[in-house]
Amino acid sequence: MTRTKAVAWAGGASYLLVVGLLVGAAPRASGTVHGVGALLAVSLLAGVVRRMPLLALAMALFGSTAVVVGPPSSAHESRAASYQGQFLSYLAADLVLGFIVATCARRASTVAVAVSFTVQLLVIGGFAHGDSLAVNGVIALLALAASCMAGLLSRERREHAVALRAQEVAEAVTAERLRIARELHDMVAHSIGIIAIQAGMGSRVIQTQPTEAREALRAIETTSRETLSGLRRTLVSLRQADRGATSSEQSPLAPSPGLADVEQLAAATAGAGVRVDVRRSGEQRPVPADIGLSAYRIVQEALTNVVRHAGTGRCRVAIEYGDEELSVEVVDDGRGASEHDSDHGFGLIGMRERVGLLGGRLSAGPRPEGGFRVAARLPLPAPVGVPVEAR
Structure with missing residues (x-):
């Protein structure tokens, strides 16, 4: 258990390190590279997601926001195109959000959806301009809705399986x-x-x-x-x-x-x-x-x-x-x-x-x-x- 916890924390620290490298060490890379890099880096949060999903969501939102508001990308790329690529990083937060909706309590899931929606709305509204504002807003909303729907379907399937199992047990007992x-x-x-x-x-x-x-x-x-x-x-x-007596405890019974x-x-x-x-x-x-x-x-x-x-x-x-x-x-x-x-x-x-x-x-x-x-x-x-x- 301690080793698993240490691995989870190491993954979280590695994720923050990768995000820091994307923002600070590669400032001239394109916005798409930053966005895809942040999206791939979320795999490092797998251990944190399983143990503390809300903390993992907070880290994913922090990392994605840092990629968006970080230094401007390549000079050959327009600022609007740069931000449009960097907004891909929020897909990482959406993946974590889908896991929360599928596994956590409904109250926690509702809070997580509200926080994620608010953060993405504020960042996109503050850093996207003109036509890119509407495009990025719609894409972000669709991605968030898709992750929530996938989480809900997974939750309903699991609850249905549990209900069927309980029904089978009750029928067997009867x-x-x-x-x-x-x-x-x-x-x-x-x-x-x-x-x-x-x-x-x-x-x-x-x-x-x-x-x-x-x-x-x-x-x-x-x-x-x-x-x-x-x-x-x-x-x-x-x-x-x-x-659940063992064979050594069982007494011989007449056929x-x-x-x-x-x-x-x-x-x-x-x-x-x-x-x-x-x-x-x-x-x-x-x-x-x-x-x-x-x-x-x-x-x-x-x-x-x-x-x-x-x-x-x-x-x-x-x-x-x-x-x-x-x-x-x-x-x-x-x-x-x-x-x-x-x-x-x-x-x-x-x-x-x-x-x-x-x-x-x-x-x-x-x-x-x-x-x-x-x-x-x-x-x-x-x-x-x-x-x-x-x-």
Whole structure:
């Protein structure tokens, strides 16, 4: 930081030195040479512009004014032509002004524009005469306006980029919140539903059928542990994302559930009093983790609704591995869904969101012959061909 500051101050001192040489050591050079020289010398102020733009503007205005009001130029050049060339030096101040408009606060930019305009107007009015007064005044005004417009366009582009970035961050946060809400709803709702049913059954038979009561308590314990494990996985992931934990601080987490865990889910549902018939068809193969997790959660939510709302003792889960899509269907022969059941409706929203994020299709509703049907079709990525070695 100190070295950068020293370089900036060295550049500012060099700029003043170059301007002094143009005014004092080359008095017979043409006004155009003075103007172009001052314009090129402004590059020495790059470090000052980045650190102290207002000071850089003051130095550029001082140097440009010194070039204009300095000694007269070559004797072979008229005084009007001399001044017309020397006024080019104010383009250097205009460049610095454009940077200020693009990067500094609006109040500072307004003050800088007013000061620059006033200085240039006074100098041109005092040293330009006749036709050159109008010409140089118009040129100076156009150059100042062009630099301000370029600065404003740069500021608006940067502010627009910042706004887009903030919008992307907000959308990402919202999407993550929805994902977490879906995960917690699907996981907790299913487990709490099974626990409630097992607890109710155990309390009814604890006196007459202690063996059945013990089985209910075991199911409650197993379901509770699985739910706690899932909650821990979700919470640890959130804490690691918030703190930016390093790999050495991360604890090993259980993998997310997938299609391979559907049978275990069916067994837990059977413990709650609903027998689940799982059928698989097609060429069974590994699917991407996000598709497997979404399919599992859809089955889980559908089974939760069967346990809580269908009033039946059995249902069917069909999983079909197609060439281009994975089909999941959960069908029961119960009493169907209630339109006023808020829990069921909320679960359907979560299922639709999961399927929509993967570009799939979901249909859910009562069947004409009775019961309820949930069917999801999730597109699968195209298989990558593996070349076979010739023998």
